[in-house]
Amino acid sequence: MSEQLDAGLIAEQIAESDQLSRPSGAHEVGKARRRKEDARLVTGRTTWTDNIQLPGMLYVAFLRSPMAHARITRVDTSAARTRPGVVAVYSGQDFADEQGSLPCAWPVTEDIVIPDHPPMAVEEVRYVGEAVACVVATDRYKAADALEAIEVDYEPLDAVIDMTEALAEGSPKVHETGNKAFTWKFAGGDIDAAFRDAPVVIDRTYVQQRLIPTAMEPRAVVATTDGETFTLYSSTQIPHVLRVMLALTTGIPEHKLRVIAPDVGGGFGSKLQVTAEEVLGLLITRRLGKPVKWTESRTEGNLTVHHGRDQLQRISIAAGRDGLIRGVRVDLLADMGAYLMLVTPGIPILGAFMYNGIYKMDAYDFTCTGVFTTKMPTDAYRGAGRPEATFAIERAMDELAHELGLDPIELRRRNWITHEEFPYTTICGLTYDSGNYEAATDRALALLGYDKLRAEQADRRDRRDPVQLGIGVSTFTEMCGLAPSRVLGSLSYGAGGWEHSSVRMLPTGKVEVVTGTSPHGQGHETAWSQIVADALGVPFDDVSVLHGDTSISHKGMDTYGSRSLVVGGIAVLQACEKVKDKARELAAHMLEASADDIEFAAGTFKVRGTDSGKTIQELALATFAAHDLPDRFEPGLDADATFDPDNFSFPHGTHLCAIEVDTETGATKIRSYVAVDDVGSVVNPLIVEGQVHGGIAQGIAQALFEEAVYDSEGNMLTTTMADYLIPSASDLPDFTTDRTETPATSNPLGVKGVGEAGTIASTPAIVNAIVDALRPYGVHDVRMPCTPERVWRTVIAAGETAWVGPGLAGNTGGTAEGNTAWVGPGLAGDTTDRGEPGTAGDRTDWVGPTAAEGTEAEGGDR
Amino acid sequence: MPRITVTVDGITYQEDVEPRLLLVHLLRDRLGKTGTPIGCDTGNCGACTVMLDGMSVKSCSVLAVQADGNDVVTIEGLAHGNEWHPMQKAFHEEHALQCGYCTPGMIMAAIDLLRDDPDPSEETVREGLEGNLCRCTGYCNIVRAVRRGAREMSQRSMPEQAEQTEREVRTP
């Protein structure tokens, strides 16, 4: 089907949407500008937090629990205190009265259990790596040496590792209150009706393994005080949120606390946190009156940077024989780890609205239970809830296609929202503002050469080639650009989703832009400069972007959830508009014309139909002199803006890949990977492509390589980069990327988020390809990461019985992995009433979020 | 404490060091050469890569005393004044960095890679950079940058080039 595709038509569509999205006269937005931030990064003139040296600075090292769960019965720091260079040694008891509890800002239900979370353990430890004591010394080697001299006695308690066991009657408890943190339910439509007598039901359970985000820069904290005010440098994504939270936690008044995020070496959600080390850094500098620094080792980081994913997903789809989806039911167990950190409980909830994917359906039902275990807490990791959701639905769609003997693309076509149907209110009550799934998919099919690969696959199956070919499909959307404060409020999130900017023209005509976003690799200095250059008609190089220091950027919500451009970038644009309004008034005054007669183009305000005009730079200088301003005109060309969008942003795309699977060794080889993403209008295509590349790599990493492994005692087995395998260049192929553009309607630039899209899309594409390759062997799932060993074992396990033949259709197996695809009574014809396009929303019953009783009844099945 | 003499980016230092001091800590904590970062504690990430007598090494896996009498070039010593090394330019041009944390090590490793193969294929670059991890870029643009840097380096006249490369990695 793809080969007949009219490429011209696609190009036309793209060109059309291009026109819509470009403000007239624009020339910077859309350009592949090389980045401003690169100069210091490629020459080694960076300011990573660990680079900061202050006079008299001391170094902190933490002693961490070797036990997953234990009572602390004694801590003796006396010997450590006498070691050379040691200035102080503290245990949790020393901070007990002042350290407070690390905050959880997302109490998803009213009856959620939020246990006390002391930054340094006082009575009990609940995961390996939890800090129990620390040394402050004159250099980092001496601090590390003295840790050995601290004695700690533990009384071991039972570790709690497995979520299902944790919920079982009689399980050892992580906290006195038990192991259940919350149960959150959400539903739309009549789910029982959708499943009643459904001709086909797919019921699968998927394991979202635990991941370690692994930003390349380890975390680091520098804290200092002059006795009255405090400054905290931290390798963080969230200097603004951090300042508020640290003020609330430590009691340091907010106006006496400055938080700086210097150059930050990646985050991916892992630096969206309020950490023990940040709180303790402030407490230690307060006690000692000296600047202190702590830099984590990678081993420490693997143990104590919050982890990602770790969910057990049961997903069922009810469908007609024609493949039309009637309903989707999801029952999720989400591993919280030992405590609820900043947004821990909210992560699976962010996914709740995405299990319907890009598809129309009549009913949806979602239940999530958050479970405590004696492991490092989980929290945001690239995509945060949405990759998990997309994985489950895209995997299950492939199972449904297989069940029905349909091509997976065809099944998706039958179910997805068509481009005429936007804006479309989904069964989850979200309104997808724009998109064109057909265009992105057609383009991806053409780029991959889908039909040809299917032919090759058939041939290999016929020949029973030991190296089988699989084609993986993932058609995704996601909600990002976090975002509407009102919606976040309705989900019990503790903060809003607005973003702030101020823009000021300097007397010499240069521009300073202050942004509340906090980039750590995303290139905001470049992209914001492009936006400003167009908006004010100034040269790109005349714009500086300031960020990441609460005393420079006093107001902000920071960077995560693909929100920076769609919220923060728009705030920048709006501040520029205000500056222009002010400049227009001044120009009218100076040109002795009415403001209505002033037109603005390319940086100059002109009286309509004349040549007389003033450049924005001349106007900036005029406000500096302030000799001749209109009455009541405040000197200066500057403005603030705070933007809070009405809706999330919904990027989408189609990712396809071809993977060769060697059934004799289990080795997999990605032969080609095609990603066609629609992120709306594009400010800088180079940066967008980079985000997509990096995102795909992280999604592939989950599919093939990475897992944080704990043993049954709660010891982590993947503490180093030699054990926790993030992919290197030789593990990954080149990616073919392309874009379609349907502008977002929720913001004036038409932009959608791009930071997480690649990660969300790629994981199911890869696993779908591997399973597709192994279908003839009766394989219906391979647990992630799909290592050669695991693939090989799956083939062996299935292979006892097994070559079920090359055909796509008719297999009702699935027992290889313990899943059952139940095929209901064969109703002839489809009886599903889909209603009119776009009316799904009317039938949606937005009942969530509601606190509800547990799901123990389901628990036993897992 | 042993006293060592080491040249770093063209400046000669004499330092008394503990035998266990890592070269990377000498560079960062003692000499203020913070352009070279640390990404792990097991020699896996390559962020700390520098040239030691013209060969790339992971400076977290070398003791400062082992560098005694040797010549070290870090990312800070690559440019000639304001003129960046072709590999630095190529990384910028190809958008081969995002957070930039892996970049100093990547660039040093890339230059070293070209000693064996001045015009490497995509596959050679991917294999050659196996010891340098990047979490941001997915490597596509890094591979492009290394090949572009290689082309630009070999576009200089041949005799000059040999000499130049030598100089680049030895003394700026």
Ligand code: FES
């Ligand atoms: S810091 Fe040297 S290899 Fe990672």
Ligand code: FES
């Ligand atoms: S650019 Fe961030 S780790 Fe490579």
